Amino acid sequence: MSESKKTKSTPALKNNLALCRKKLGVMNIELQIYREIGGMAVKGSSRAAMLNRVMEFTLKATSTDSGTLYLIDRDKKELVFEAVKGPGSKKLKGRRMSVDKGIAGLVASTGKPHISSDIKTDKLWADLKISKTNKNIMAAPLLHKKQVIGVIEVINKSGKQPFSKDDVKILNSISNHFSIIMERAELFAEQDERVKQFSILNEVGNLLISTLDQSVVRHRAMEAITKLMRAETGSLLLVDREKNQLYFEVALGEKGKTLKEIRLNIGEGIAGWVAKHGKPVIIHDVTKDKRFQANIDRKSKFTTRDMICVPVSIKGNIIGVLQAINRIGGGFKDEDLQLFQLFSNQVAIALDNARLYEEIRETFYATSGALAEAIEKRDPYTGGHTKRVLLYSLAIAKYMDLPHEALEVLKLSAVLHDIGKIGIKDSILQKNAPLDSDEAASMRTHPLLGAEILKHVPQLKEIVPGMLYHHERVDGLGYPQGFKNEEIPLTARIIAVADTYDAMTTTRPYRDGLPPAVALSELKKFAGKQFDEGVVNAFLKAFRNGDIDGKAQNAASPIKRPQSSKQL
Numbered sequence: 001m002s003e004s005k006k007t008k009s010t011p012a013l014k015n016n017l018a019l020c021r022k023k024l025g026v027m028n029i030e031l032q033i034y035r036e037i038g039g040m041a042v043k044g045s046s047r048a049a050m051l052n053r054v055m056e057f058t059l060k061a062t063s064t065d066s067g068t069l070y071l072i073d074r075d076k077k078e079l080v081f082e083a084v085k086g087p088g089s090k091k092l093k094g095r096r097m098s099v100d101k102g103i104a105g106l107v108a109s110t111g112k113p114h115i116s117s118d119i120k121t122d123k124l125w126a127d128l129k130i131s132k133t134n135k136n137i138m139a140a141p142l143l144h145k146k147q148v149i150g151v152i153e154v155i156n157k158s159g160k161q162p163f164s165k166d167d168v169k170i171l172n173s174i175s176n177h178f179s180i181i182m183e184r185a186e187l188f189a190e191q192d193e194r195v196k197q198f199s200i201l202n203e204v205g206n207l208l209i210s211t212l213d214q215s216v217v218r219h220r221a222m223e224a225i226t227k228l229m230r231a232e233t234g235s236l237l238l239v240d241r242e243k244n245q246l247y248f249e250v251a252l253g254e255k256g257k258t259l260k261e262i263r264l265n266i267g268e269g270i271a272g273w274v275a276k277h278g279k280p281v282i283i284h285d286v287t288k289d290k291r292f293q294a295n296i297d298r299k300s301k302f303t304t305r306d307m308i309c310v311p312v313s314i315k316g317n318i319i320g321v322l323q324a325i326n327r328i329g330g331g332f333k334d335e336d337l338q339l340f341q342l343f344s345n346q347v348a349i350a351l352d353n354a355r356l357y358e359e360i361r362e363t364f365y366a367t368s369g370a371l372a373e374a375i376e377k378r379d380p381y382t383g384g385h386t387k388r389v390l391l392y393s394l395a396i397a398k399y400m401d402l403p404h405e406a407l408e409v410l411k412l413s414a415v416l417h418d419i420g421k422i423g424i425k426d427s428i429l430q431k432n433a434p435l436d437s438d439e440a441a442s443m444r445t446h447p448l449l450g451a452e453i454l455k456h457v458p459q460l461k462e463i464v465p466g467m468l469y470h471h472e473r474v475d476g477l478g479y480p481q482g483f484k485n486e487e488i489p490l491t492a493r494i495i496a497v498a499d500t501y502d503a504m505t506t507t508r509p510y511r512d513g514l515p516p517a518v519a520l521s522e523l524k525k526f527a528g529k530q531f532d533e534g535v536v537n538a539f540l541k542a543f544r545n546g547d548i549d550g551k552a553q554n555a556a557s558p559i560k561r562p563q564s565s566k567q568l
Helices: 003-043 047-062 102-110 164-208 214-229 269-277 294-300 334-376 387-397 404-415 419-424 437-443 446-454 463-468 490-505 516-526 533-544
Strands: 064-073 078-085 097-098 114-116 135-145 147-157 232-240 247-250 262-265 282-284 307-314 315-327
Touching: 047 064, 047 078, 047 147, 047 164, 064 102, 078 102, 078 147, 097 102, 102 135, 102 147, 102 437, 135 164, 135 516, 147 164, 214 232, 214 315, 232 262, 232 269, 247 269, 247 315, 247 463, 262 269, 269 282, 269 315, 282 334, 282 387, 307 334, 315 334, 334 387, 334 404, 334 419, 387 404, 387 490, 404 437, 404 463, 404 490, 419 446, 446 463, 463 490, 490 533, 516 533
Parallel strands: none
Antiparallel strands: 064 078, 064 147, 078 097, 114 135, 135 147, 232 247, 232 315, 247 262, 282 307, 307 315
């Protein structure tokens, strides 16, 4: 090859090498975008962080010093300055302009890129001074699922060079990468959201079956609704069959108390419509729905925007309605409605289980009470004794902060504390005078007899201690075991005080009942000896606060005391 040919080919070779380097540089930037921004999407990074990083890569790839990434707010028909780089960017961040204005507006409406070689003479320029020396501009649409969701715009190419078709290709390529990344981010976000929702749904299911207390089930259900549906608030309305109305059983939020005063006729309002027709609804704008009761918002001073409303059904019967109101971070979707219906089914099952348990529980209490009354009828001098001991025991428990489970045990223990008397002879129970030593010994067997009876009912094993040891004394001189202090179950120590107070204030054929003041003095006197001191103090608080009737039980027995009866 001659020297002259070699010399001529050198500039062309250099240009080719420069173009290759440029293309490799751009490809490297695109690869970085795909890797880094894609990684941010997988990790669940914020949208703002991803958009800012995309903008930084774009400026580098296009050799520009300023730029803006706009996203379209379709509800308000505006372009939002989401990511802004270059001089004056802080002032522009978050700014908005009409979607039909400027170069960005043109690109957003046509979906095609645009180049302006001289901003000052371009009629489309929106006169937003991103830098003092604005010269040229290039913009391309941002697509997501073939729909324009925004615009990416760069200004002032370095070296005062004009933008070329190659630059447009670079910007379009970045835009395409952005589209793929956003789709991936959306997919991961949706998957993550579904995983979270089903995790919460499982958690809610476990919570709902962890208790059979209907009020607890209802409140837990509504608390879970706001978390599951990402709603601002929620409510559970139940059907009042007698009045053919819906009432707010649970209403969360500051306005909950106000809502609980409101009732809806079946068929009235959105919830009433759902209760009547048994169909779920999703409403994106309640103000455009004729069924919406605006007066409820006015009364509660709450603004309802959108809602999901589903029926709660048990065995084909609608018992209520669940509402999730005002989704946070966007409107409710059809998938949310399906999830909400699934949740409604869980709530229905939990409520039905709680209802059945409540019915069984009330039946059992009624049966136990009837049994106690039947035993009392054998001893006409102690009419109403069981009910009073129950009342006094619960009053004591109120001031001892007993947990719910212990309170349930105490209730049944108090009702059945004298069940063993069913095995005591009538001649002893109905004796019209003090008992002799043999009779008293026989009477002292009633706790053991009661324990013998209850041991045949395994479900009542927790009730036995309160009934068996309610005649023990903290000084160890009681029966049947002679237990002391903490050896005696708390339930038995409570019943002991309640039982003794009632015995002291009730008139018997052979003695008058003591005035309450005297009976209280006796309790104080023997606190720490016969009775648990803490239990006595709780009884005194209950008495002072009116939880215990201060009237003596002198009129409790219909049988008059003979004048010749001995006093105890």
